[in-house]
Amino acid sequence: MSNELIIDVSPSHVEIALLENKRLVELNREDSNAKFAVGDIYLGKVKKIMPGLNAAFVDVGYEKDAFLHYLDLGPQFQTLNKFLKLAGSKKSKFVPVSKIQSDPDINKEGKITEVVKQGQSILVQIAKEPISTKGPRLTSEISVAGRNMVLMPFSDKVSVSQKIKSTEEKNRLKKLIQSIRPKRYGVIIRTAAEGKRVAELDQELKRLVAKFENAMAKLGRHTAPSLVLGELDRTIAMIRDVYTPDFGAIMINDQEAAIEIKDYLGTIAPEKKKILKYYSGRAPIFEHFGIDKQIKASFGKTVSFKSGAYLIIEHTEAFHVIDVNSGNRSKSGNQETNALEVNLAAADEIARQLRLRDMGGIIVIDFIDMHGNENRQKVFDKMKEAMGADRTKHNILPLSKFCLMQITRQRVRPEMNIDTTEVCPVCKGTGKVTPTVLFTEEIEQRVKFIFGELAKKRLTIQLHPFVAAYLKKGFPSRRLRWMLEFRKRVTVDEVGSLNFLESKYFDENREEIVF
Incomplete structure (x- = not known):
């Protein structure tokens, strides 16, 4: 496993992102004037x-x-x-x-x-x-x-x-x-x-x-x-707690902080001082390394994770509730096998979400119903394995007969909460929309579903002119990449009457595919 730490230093705060195999698993933010940290x-x-x-x-x-x-x-x-x-x-x-x-x-x-x-x-x-x-x-x-x-x-x-x-x-x-x-x-x-x-x-x-x-x-x-x-600042403390010999890179956009981290690395692992790199690019460091996009995809009420399956995460005063949904997934085979496959993938994503959001207290997970005791045991074992990398104290209970799982996780800091909704460009701010950066990813997932699961021979997508132009720009464009990947014809039509984040899909018989 390759670990990377991306550190964004600004006058008002420091944000630290931990990636495992390019996947965001922890995100910490500390204001520059922050006090009363654990350990002080x-x-x-x-x-x-x-x-x-x-x-x-x-x-x-x-x-x-x-x-x-x-x-x-x-x-x-x-x-x-x-x-x-x-x-x-x-x-x-x-x-x-x-x-x-x-x-x-x-x-x-x-x-x-x-x-x-x-x-x-x-x-x-x-x-x-x-x-x-x-x-x-x-x-x-x-x-x-x-x-x-x-x-x-x-x-x-x-x-x-x-x-x-x-x-x-x-x-x-x-x-x-x-x-x-x-x-x-x-x-x-x-x-x-x-x-x-x-x-x-x-x-x-x-x-x-x-x-x-x-x-x-x-x-x-x-x-x-x-x-x-005072405890070490959050950056040094996190390096102290998460550093392992297989750490591949630490990227930071502040020279003064880079010197402090290099000095600290010199005390714990002198041979690893070279993994620290100063980032001086024009684009924001989180955008350059794809962190912003992962944040948009990972926070919010609904989180997609595999083949159309998704989680719904709700927060109450007493505890957190996570609901596992299979979405539009329609693989052949019996329901029990499909439920087990989605639940196993969900366990991985839930373990990541708990670390990423630093959710604490009582967490109740509603998995998709499974009748076999051995399948419930498999999901329980998978969750314990996925939570193995979590340094925070936690306790996991086996699934009940209703496929509910309870987890307690120590809470020592406020939960990381990021609002990923954006002002709607159509109603001029009276409503909210999902992050626009994820819209093209949603289209791509639907294209894969249409050609893979539904086995359609041709696809026409109707989009707002701005979005259509984006999918057709450059070489190779996204539209051309889809055609080469699936060896099927994809047409992107510009329709001015559609909303900015609205899309329609038609098969080779001009029949609409509804999601």
Whole structure:
């Protein structure tokens, strides 16, 4: 699999597109002045204690107070508070984490009123970004993420990613980290650490410890609420999380950002610095690499994916609903076989849509009905396989007898939502139309269906003069390419009375083919 990262930097925002085999699978957008990203560490002030919720509301500088539950305080919350007082003192010298004497763990069944007081300054980390009307969700189990590991101050545990399958490799990594980690620091070993040597892991561990302690040494300069340690910017963080040795290219249209990324690549994979390329073309970078077109085709209520089959994606306050439809697909064979084929293809597209839109919470999928238990199992297995590349925590339940599937997917950021409709050129903006860039693709799909599934011998297409001219322009034109591909005659007629996005199709007997 070949992975590519296309990065569009503008004064107002940064957009990052991840492609797998030229197919858009993830899209992230971050405003230039964005704050409260997952991983940011803040010095906050407790504004209100809620004993009934066993939680507190904390001021971290956002317009709404952030939410901190007792279970998110972490076992070593008292040790963290002791460290915060020492580090925040302007009189005493900074004491490293390894020199701090650990206090007993807080009671798992305890009450927040026992450990937190109103007006208290507290060190917290963003666990979920502000979503809809809710403020950020916080945790006091502080962590600092690196490429190969996640550093956990005030912990003594070492754990290994479940995605590393080899027991021998798990034991090797665990023993290695236990031998080099400083006291009072726990470590979560990430999948990327598989096969790495001790020198590389030791270097990263020291870098993460230094990063955390350098930020903590400056706590005396902060007054709550304030940002203490920011997560890497979204571009670097995404490269850190998604980078694999088979990454083929990283394209970016900003020289300053390109230098930062090249420096970061130099620390994690020096031999891959050459894959970074600066794009200086006149066309927008997303348009040049076909990203804009994929965005138009992938967002919106209806998403086509194979031979006329399509998904309908609806969003409610409680959950997301995805309906699988076979469309005008009319292959020969029994209904069960056709339903299985469409459902298997739908599973692939749904897994892509969840990553692309970053849909979280509860997702209910209505697959096409299948009667065989073995076919429902095949769709369930296919969905698990397709979701294997999704880094976000998720849980998939088997299909019910009504062919409904439930998925829960962790939500830490607002869902990516892009309006793909355009102002109607006919009614001057009183209505909306589907993206015009997809209209010619729709025509092409219908041409393939007419010659392939319906086996027609000749085709006449009636279109608005502007669209007809586009299909006939250049050499070879789209019309000529269709004729060469299907070895059938295709005529494109200009009809001024048709709307801009209206089309009609006639076979060799001049009988209209209705879609």
